[in-house]
Amino acid sequence: MVNSTPYIGRFAPSPSGPLHFGSLIAALGSFLRARSLGGRWLVRIEDIDPPREIAGASDQILTTLAAYGMHWDSTVLYQSQRLDVYQQQINQLLATDNAYYCQCTRKEIKAMGGSYDGRCGTRIQPHKTGAIRIRNHYGVAQFQDQLKGTIAVDNQFAAEDFIIKRSDGLYAYQLAVVLDDIHQQITEVVRGSDLLEPTCRQISLFKLLNCPSPDWLHLPLACAEKGRKLSKQNHAAAIDVVKPQASINAALTFLGQAEVVPETDVTKMLVQAISQFDMTKVPTQSEILLIT
Numbered sequence: 475m476v477n478s479t480p481y482i483g484r485f486a487p488s489p490s491g492p493l494h495f496g497s498l499i500a501a502l503g504s505f506l507r508a509r510s511l512g513g514r515w516l517v518r519i520e521d522i523d524p525p526r527e528i529a530g531a532s533d534q535i536l537t538t539l540a541a542y543g544m545h546w547d548s549t550v551l552y553q554s555q556r557l558d559v560y561q562q563q564i565n566q567l568l569a570t571d572n573a574y575y576c577q578c579t580r581k582e583i584k585a586m587g588g589s590y591d592g593r594c595g596t597r598i599q600p601h602k603t604g605a606i607r608i609r610n611h612y613g614v615a616q617f618q619d620q621l622k623g624t625i626a627v628d629n630q631f632a633a634e635d636f637i638i639k640r641s642d643g644l645y646a647y648q649l650a651v652v653l654d655d656i657h658q659q660i661t662e663v664v665r666g667s668d669l670l671e672p673t674c675r676q677i678s679l680f681k682l683l684n685c686p687s688p689d690w691l692h693l694p695l696a697c698a699e700k701g702r703k704l705s706k707q708n709h710a711a712a713i714d715v716v717k718p719q720a721s722i723n724a725a726l727t728f729l730g731q732a733e734v735v736p737e738t739d740v741t742k743m744l745v746q747a748i749s750q751f752d753m754t755k756v757p758t759q760s761e762i763l764l765i766t
């Protein structure tokens with residue numbers, strides 16, 4: 475990379491349950507990438523969707539990361555403590571006519587063909603309540619992924635004025651994640667391939683906010699069956715906190731890396747994993763079926 479800014483990566487789980495093998499891939503992949511480049515690695519808890527959260531999950535995730543020897547730099551950032559920042563940004567976007575209220579129902583959007591057509595943004599008398607949508611001036615339809623090359627999405631999806639605050643008052647993931655990546659000065663986002671498409675929307679927001687986008691690197695997803703990633707929603711088993719050695723090696727194998735010698739002190743395993751980490755060996759497909 476010709477970029478001379480110091481590398482800053484991150485792992486950003488939502489506290490909807492304990493870490494499972496799928497989230498371990500994202501954690502370890504982002505950690506190894508950052509450390510192998512001599513960079514910093516930050517942790518952010520994405521806790522802005524209370525209905526999906528489980529009490530105690532944040533602490534459990536952090537305890538698990540520590541048990542796996544993945545020690546983060548700086549303090550953990552909690553999105554729930556940043557709501558004022560999100561709201562201020564939304565106020566500014568509304569004030570500059572870069573966002574608007576929308577009252578369209580799901581049914582109405584379905585009748586538009588499934589993609590929102592921007593009708594509330596052209597009203598002579600704008601709504602004063604409802605969901606808030608961005609004026610998607612940039613309509614980003616493709617980007618470069620560090621692992622997968624050019625990623626292109628459907629033009630209609632790319633152009634859509636997407637929601638940045640829901641009608642129920644919850645802040646949308648797209649807005650929060652971009653504001654936090656700016657705040658934490660993230661230079662590269664390493665995460666699962668389920669977030670490939672939303673990346674275009676996030677780049678649109680970076681442009682609208684006049685901030686440089688980080689680089690993007692999307693890892694393969696661990697799937698129990700085709701099209702179904704391991705997730706808290708489908709009850710993926712929590713990874714072993716007491717004996718992490720086997721899971722670390724399984725995750726390394728998944729990421730195309732050589733296994734390391736099992737050690738009681740897992741930080742020694744990670745030192746070895748960092749020194750031999752080879753990005754070019756990470757599989758480029760979006761999904762890998764686990765053989766169980």
Ligand SMILES: [Zn+2]
Nearest residue numbers: 576577578594
């Ligand atoms: Zn509308």
